[in-house]
Amino acid sequence: MAQMWEENNEEAEMEILDQSDDGEFELVVDLENLPEISKKLKQEQKLVLENKRDYVRSMIDNKKIKQATHAIESMEIIMEALSSRDKMSQVMENVKTPMDLKFLAEAYEKIAKQLANLTRLDTVDGAGTGAKVALAVQFGNGSGGTTVVQVGIEDK
Numbered sequence: 837m838a839q840m841w842e843e844n845n846e847e848a849e850m851e852i853l854d855q856s857d858d859g860e861f862e863l864v865v866d867l868e869n870l871p872e873i874s875k876k877l878k879q880e881q882k883l884v885l886e887n888k889r890d891y892v893r894s895m896i897d898n899k900k901i902k903q904a905t906h907a908i909e910s911m912e913i914i915m916e917a918l919s920s921r922d923k924m925s926q927v928m929e930n931v932k933t934p935m936d937l938k939f940l941a942e943a944y945e946k947i948a949k950q951l952a953n954l955t956r957l958d959t960v961d962g963a964g965t966g967a968k969v970a971l972a973v974q975f976g977n978g979s980g981g982t983t984v985v986q987v988g989i990e991d992k
Contacts, residue, residue, distance in 0.1 A: 918947070 917923060931937055972986040 918943070 927940070931940055970986065970988045972984060975983045975985075
């Protein structure tokens with residue numbers, strides 16, 4: 837069988853497949869460079885896999901953002917209905933039992949909690965999720981002694 841060298845692959849010193857007349861193939865590889873070639877292929881496969889993971893993550897994030905947008909729009913419509921003076925006066929006219937008053941108080945509590953959530957300063961990490969904040973300060977004196985103060989805040 838005749839062996840051929842691919843001109844474009846001279847730096848890798850790797851022989852290519854050469855089809856013989858009987859339709860069989862023969863692969864001849866420079867065994868000294870095989871670990872280097874395998875390492876390069878693994879790195880390329882890792883890069884392709886990481887790119888696919890990033891693509892899937894971005895698709896998921898895009899879907900989440902769309903769903904969050906729809907949820908916010910729905911919440912705004914509901915909040916407009918709840919804050920309508922006409923509707924609230926109808927509700928107040930129908931508060932007759934202690935259970936009705938309890939439901940009204942729970943609704944008030946939920947709206948107040950939502951307002952508190954909207955106005956608080958959240959600490960989030962790069963992924964947009966609640967994060968932990970740690971702050972450390974170290975003081976030193978002239979004689980070599982040090983004092984360390986640490987504070988941690990966890991958002992739940």
